[in-house]
Amino acid sequence: MANIQKEAKNEKVAEKEQYLTFKVGNEIYGLKLKQAKEIIKPPKVTNVPNTKEYILGVINLRGQVIPVINLKNKLGLKEDDIKDTSKAQNKKIVVINIKDMLIGLYVDGVNEVMNLAVENIEGVADNKTGIRDEYIKGVSTFSDSLIIVLDINNLLFDQKEEKGA
Amino acid sequence: MSDNNEYLEMFFAESEEYIMVLNDNILKLENEPNNMDVVNSMFRAAHSLKGMAATMRFNNLAELTHKMENMMDQIRNKKMQVNTEIIDLLFAGIDYVEEIVKQIKENGNDELDLDDYLAELEAKINEEPNLDDIEEVQEEELEDSNFLALTDDDIRTVNDNKKELDTVFAVNVKLNAETQFKQVRASMIFKSAAELGYIFKSIPETENVEDADLDNNLVQLILISNQSRENINEEFSSITDVEEVEMNKISLKVEDKDKKDKKEKTNKSKSVSSKFEVSSSVRVDIGKLDKLMNMIGELLINKTRLEALNIDSEGFKDVLPQLDRVTMELHHTVMQIRMEPIGVMFNRFPRMIRDLSKSSEKEIDFVMDGKQTELDRSIIDELGDPLTHLLRNAVDHGIEKPEVRRQNGKDETGTVNLKAYQKGSEIMIEVEDDGGGINVDKVVQKALDKNVVTEKEIEEMDRDKKLQLIFEPGLSTNEEVSSVSGRGVGMDVVKQTIESLDGDIYIRSEENKGTKFVISLPLTLAIQDALMVKINGEIFAIPLSAISETLMIESEEIKQVKGYDVIVLREKTIPLVDSRESLNIEIEDDSYKEKDEMPVVIVKSGGKEVGLIVGELLYQQEIVIKSLSDYLDNVKNISGATIIGDGEVALILDVRDIA
Numbered sequence: 001m002a003n004i005q006k007e008a009k010n011e012k013v014a015e016k017e018q019y020l021t022f023k024v025g026n027e028i029y030g031l032k033l034k035q036a037k038e039i040i041k042p043p044k045v046t047n048v049p050n051t052k053e054y055i056l057g058v059i060n061l062r063g064q065v066i067p068v069i070n071l072k073n074k075l076g077l078k079e080d081d082i083k084d085t086s087k088a089q090n091k092k093i094v095v096i097n098i099k100d101m102l103i104g105l106y107v108d109g110v111n112e113v114m115n116l117a118v119e120n121i122e123g124v125a126d127n128k129t130g131i132r133d134e135y136i137k138g139v140s141t142f143s144d145s146l147i148i149v150l151d152i153n154n155l156l157f158d159q160k161e162e163k164g165a
Numbered sequence: 166m167s168d169n170n171e172y173l174e175m176f177f178a179e180s181e182e183y184i185m186v187l188n189d190n191i192l193k194l195e196n197e198p199n200n201m202d203v204v205n206s207m208f209r210a211a212h213s214l215k216g217m218a219a220t221m222r223f224n225n226l227a228e229l230t231h232k233m234e235n236m237m238d239q240i241r242n243k244k245m246q247v248n249t250e251i252i253d254l255l256f257a258g259i260d261y262v263e264e265i266v267k268q269i270k271e272n273g274n275d276e277l278d279l280d281d282y283l284a285e286l287e288a289k290i291n292e293e294p295n296l297d298d299i300e301e302v303q304e305e306e307l308e309d310s311n312f313l314a315l316t317d318d319d320i321r322t323v324n325d326n327k328k329e330l331d332t333v334f335a336v337n338v339k340l341n342a343e344t345q346f347k348q349v350r351a352s353m354i355f356k357s358a359a360e361l362g363y364i365f366k367s368i369p370e371t372e373n374v375e376d377a378d379l380d381n382n383l384v385q386l387i388l389i390s391n392q393s394r395e396n397i398n399e400e401f402s403s404i405t406d407v408e409e410v411e412m413n414k415i416s417l418k419v420e421d422k423d424k425k426d427k428k429e430k431t432n433k434s435k436s437v438s439s440k441f442e443v444s445s446s447v448r449v450d451i452g453k454l455d456k457l458m459n460m461i462g463e464l465l466i467n468k469t470r471l472e473a474l475n476i477d478s479e480g481f482k483d484v485l486p487q488l489d490r491v492t493m494e495l496h497h498t499v500m501q502i503r504m505e506p507i508g509v510m511f512n513r514f515p516r517m518i519r520d521l522s523k524s525s526e527k528e529i530d531f532v533m534d535g536k537q538t539e540l541d542r543s544i545i546d547e548l549g550d551p552l553t554h555l556l557r558n559a560v561d562h563g564i565e566k567p568e569v570r571r572q573n574g575k576d577e578t579g580t581v582n583l584k585a586y587q588k589g590s591e592i593m594i595e596v597e598d599d600g601g602g603i604n605v606d607k608v609v610q611k612a613l614d615k616n617v618v619t620e621k622e623i624e625e626m627d628r629d630k631k632l633q634l635i636f637e638p639g640l641s642t643n644e645e646v647s648s649v650s651g652r653g654v655g656m657d658v659v660k661q662t663i664e665s666l667d668g669d670i671y672i673r674s675e676e677n678k679g680t681k682f683v684i685s686l687p688l689t690l691a692i693q694d695a696l697m698v699k700i701n702g703e704i705f706a707i708p709l710s711a712i713s714e715t716l717m718i719e720s721e722e723i724k725q726v727k728g729y730d731v732i733v734l735r736e737k738t739i740p741l742v743d744s745r746e747s748l749n750i751e752i753e754d755d756s757y758k759e760k761d762e763m764p765v766v767i768v769k770s771g772g773k774e775v776g777l778i779v780g781e782l783l784y785q786q787e788i789v790i791k792s793l794s795d796y797l798d799n800v801k802n803i804s805g806a807t808i809i810g811d812g813e814v815a816l817i818l819d820v821r822d823i824a
Contacts, residue, residue: 043813044813046806046816048797049801049802050749050802051800057814058797059814060808063459063466067793067796101794101795102794
């Protein structure tokens, strides 16, 4: 827990916000810490037939049934495009609270909570990630690594549902 | 402020109740204009409403209810004869009350232009009474609120005890205000009364007369006696300091069934003399009950997990059945608490049907049955809209105009029947009319026009199946939109609502004979018995209420009809469905036929039966039904989820989708 907070450089105190960063494939992604509710070790996920492919299934979170999203699939990353370097025990489910719903995001590993200054988050004019623009709020660099900050709202409540994702 | 909010909540809840009582009673009054019980009950409701409104400083509402109360008072005092005009006026008043309450809910104020209505009411109240046919009902069996009242239970007791020649009198003996030894006089009254007959009930009570404070100088008695009225009057009047003796013969008829039911519900605790219905109950926020139910669900899941541990110890084996019993009882009790008689919702319909039949110039006899049938509160809340829609349809599209009915050789008065009853673990609700029925060909044509079905599909449908097309979106057979039914809600919405309650609806209709909708609902939403089955290695639950039987079949038993697999069970042909197919698990065509023997669950839905081939039959279990997250709405063939012994999630098969 001691190393959980690192300061991003060049930030102005007033404009900092905390982000939870996590790994999917070999990229690092971030989402606003206040959107995340908890991080859990994945229990057994029950597959739900007749749902979209990116729905991994449902889990029991203390008596509540919540859906789990396969972020890799939802972001459109092909399984074989990326080398999965993470070990199985690193895999986590990040439970987020959005629109009064609890939704789990299946990730390959949770990194840390970072203070990223808003201005450090750049637009996606030059989006080389292969992820749809509207899913990305911006990118930020920190200690030479690229952090892709996700727009969770757009990601989960996509009106123009992609075909065959 | 929060205090005030709490009062507001109470105000809304209670005013809703009073509005219902008023509606109910006005309707009754229309049929029995001389039933003073009804007027009294109405008066009390209006009075309470007025009191509440005044306390909350909703002066407009207070004024309105005050005027209405005045009118009821006129009726009560026989200064006004009940007629359609007055009934309409009272109904209009209730509508205003409802309107105001709604407005308070939305904007917090009770401003509404009532001047015209109040003026009309005022004019009516001041009108010279038309006393022509009032007098005759005056004397006999008048029950005034000045007298001690008898509950139904009392009346039964009295009836059981009194002899043939006995009469029951309510007697008010008024003492002179100057009387010095009131208690002594009162006991003299009791002594005389005891000689005259039998005191059934009194204020003060016989035993306490010595200590009673008689500030109102009044002794009230219910006296059963074989003496004549005059004799009794004389006897009491001869007692010193008695100023006045008022007497009334009391009706011993037990009130009509409906009312009796209602009274028995609310009057469990007998109150001695009050006209007010007192019940020893507590008003509880439904949210708290939901929470309680959830916690019991948790308890149940943990109990199941505990059982699965299967620890080899005496103590463990002892405590498990105990825990089991306590959990079941707890569950049962909470379920009971959540149950309400469906009548609380039915009560709004007579008024609605009355208004509708008036505006559509149809003669309708509206019959309600099974109002005391109990159902989970949350289900009752949801049923209001669909039933309203079905009943409106029955009046609007079902029942024909009187002249048409006459031509068709029917009674000019149509009948609409609303019925609720319990059948096993299900509650059935039927809405039936004896109107024109539904033209199946028209439904089919419309379905074809709207591309709901193809010609080919129609060919394979029997009449019954074609009828069910009416629940498809966009299908309403009556071309012209009427002010009554054409409100944008269709049968598809009705069906959706019922299905969201885990219920089912189907229609039967015969032209010129009538239409009947049958709704089946689970007793409670939260916990059900289910059969657990394994399909492709995963565990699924099938609600027991949807299963008619399970059996093993051999592959030779599978027959082909029109290219579909069926089995013949007791001379009934039942189509077969592979559960893996409906769950969209990729399978090779007909692969199940390679097996020699396979378990089949016969599920029923809307009067149809389908054989569902599963991988393995596991065990029967009580499951706690959880919603499958709002994020995954309307998953095909899955109605929800539950948590099984090891804490994993198991899905519940939606049998309606599959069948």
